[in-house]
Amino acid sequence: MHKPLLTTDFLDRARTHYGDQEAVVATTGERFTYDELGDRVDRLSAALAERGIGKGDRVAVLDPNTHYHLEAAYAIMQLGAIHTPLNYRLVPDDFEYILNDSGVKAIIADHEHAEKIEPVRESVPTELYVSNDASATEGEWEDFETLLEDSSGEYDRPEMEEDEIITINYTSGTTGDPKGVCRTHRAETIHAYLVSVHQEIRDDDTYLWTLPMFHVNGWGHIYAITGMGAKHVCTRGIDAEGIFETIRTEDVSYLCAAPTVLNMLIERYEATGEGTTGANPVRAATAGAAPPEATIRTVEDEFGWYLKHVYGATETGPLITTSDAKRLFDADSADRFSIKKRQGLGYLGTDVRVVDEDGADVPRDDATIGEIVVRGNQVMDGYWEKPEETEEAFNDRIEGYYHTGDLAVVDEHGMVSIQDRKKDIIISGGENISSIELEDTLFEHPDVADAAVIPAPSEKWGETPKAFVVPASGDPDAPGASAEEITAFTRERLAGYKVVHEIEFVEELPTTATGKIQKFELRQKEWDEEDRMVGEG
Known part of the structure; x- marks a missing residue:
């Protein structure tokens, strides 16, 4: 029927x-x-x-x-x-x-x-x-x-x-x-x-x-x-005091929170020691960036909540994976934190793969990097009146799969873990920010000759936009406009969460032989001391 x-x-x-x-x-x-x-x-x-x-x-x-x-x-x-x-x-x-x-x-x-x-x-x-x-x-x-x-x-x-x-x-x-x-x-x-x-x-x-x-x-x-x-x-x-109070007075049993929100709650809890539950046990879902193990540990061991780490994109429903795989970790072991920070296993009926440039699945060695692609009944039909973008999104490396732009490894159980991004996207505090949009705005400033925006590590937000700016004067030591003035210029034109707060003036940007900016080099420089090139909230 x-x-x-x-x-x-x-x-x-x-x-x-x-x-x-x-x-x-x-x-x-x-x-x-x-x-x-x-x-x-x-x-x-x-x-x-x-x-x-x-x-x-x-x-x-x-x-x-x-x-x-x-x-x-x-x-x-x-x-x-x-x-x-x-x-x-x-x-x-x-x-x-x-x-x-x-x-x-x-x-x-x-x-x-x-x-x-x-x-x-x-x-x-x-x-x-x-x-x-x-x-x-x-x-x-x-x-x-x-x-x-x-x-x-x-x-x-x-x-x-x-x-x-x-x-x-x-x-x-x-x-x-x-x-x-x-x-x-x-x-x-x-x-x-x-x-x-x-x-x-x-x-x-x-x-x-x-x-x-x-x-x-x-x-x-x-x-x-x-x-x-x-x-x-x-x-x-969102305010930490109000969240805790509501959880207690309304006996909340479930909520969703980006890692940055969890960190806000942790700061409040450490300052006050107030109650974190009402009459019901609490479980929380988090996504947007992988939560650090320390965050998961505090939420579960100190708050007494059960944390579920999920992953996806607007185009995919959004949710397509979960690290909540109880049979793969000991509930009483600290080892569970390293598993829970992974993006995880595909949802029921969802075909999540990590493929190389030729569309072949990468080995389950937790080392070989490929792009996450997905098929599922929850995935979008396409972009509104944008057939070319839709075609590209579903047929880049492999036909018929939505290509997330996230680069990941896969372990023996098929649990994915994001290591880097192919797209020019920054995820700061759970919000997606287009680096292209930020660059376009910077180019409007008369003292900016060239610019490249990348995600930089941030303890508070997981990652935050950083701009490398070639000043019109040609001299990084005398750029014509200060970093604060350029930031104020962008704040007038962008939503507050998109504003670039960190600006580094440089003589030139690294480019390929054809003149394309090599953002990868800039990212490597910023993430040199990290074990992956994506932020943890």
Whole structure:
């Protein structure tokens, strides 16, 4: 029997079986059951439909981890429209590009972030603007709660097929503008199934939203947590004190956190010695960069949590591997930390390989480096209206596999461990940063003749952008503009987390005979004392 796999099934199931159970603890202090959450979603679907939103329309959501984001996502998908979450840390120029690239018809924004949309309203195709607090939002915005109050909640849910696009997630462009990763009902559904299995999600879980919902739909947790009938605890931001307090007061059992967030929590714990759990045991998933063994040891031995290290990319769902392989390590042995820091084994039904330049699998010797490629039902169909980039992503070394750009080794059990990156990407504090974008911005400065940006090791962030700059003056000792002035120049043009904080002035950059900059030489210099050329958070 064939039954279409639809993202709307997750909320439908929760409403059917857990309608009277608490679904959401909101940042406003409100609490909603799944019946109440479903009613709010229906009312928003109806309100959007009345304003012309229908199947296939792109609707952006610019919101931190609030109940408004959850409601907006499901309301959009119930109409067969395409949920397009936005990174609220971006700047107006970024939003202008994304809203135009995907042809966004409506945007639902948090009042604290809507101000970044106002400067570009006249240059984007967006027609409908909704704020969760219109009175606190500059410009003409409809109010979210007023829409719900005035809505009948009656709407027509269209026929939908599992191979239709239901969400577009924008990733940092490594060779140009950001790309919209197109994900279907089927891909999202199967990924959520896999997350539910490998993250051991159950209906009595209380999930704390420390991972941004805009990150590939919160790594699929907007579906998995909902479908299992578990509880969402929403947040407006990340602070160690608030996380620990919420874990204790709400009896949180599960959360996701990049290694940098774990380090924030460790600093807080070491300073206060406060309680790290409530009534429930806590497990945490981490990704973005491999956590150092010391971080894993503290989280497990001092916090008393169980840590799961997972790996993937926006294009792959994101999650495709896990180092949570209990049969491969002794739970009471310190040896487990060296295994848990690896990216790990492929998820169920996921074909993860490490291949050489010819597309052949590298030996399982934990020494030979190749590129991680992957096939799986959770992998994207392609980039939004970018067929050439899609073709390249799936057919570089080996046909039909998504090429991650991560270079890794494989051990005897098939567990992968990333050693370097092929792509010009920097992962700092769990955020992807395009070195190409940073270089383009540096080139705009009149005192910069040439520049190359690479990841440099950082104890706090795992890795951080560093720029090697050839000054227009030709003299590194008299560059014309100071490092601080160039940093300030980039801060005006880039999201804060992308800004280059370390600048080294040089006479020239290493190049090949054809003039191509050899970033590998620069990376080798920076990572000389490390055992790999990727950061550990």
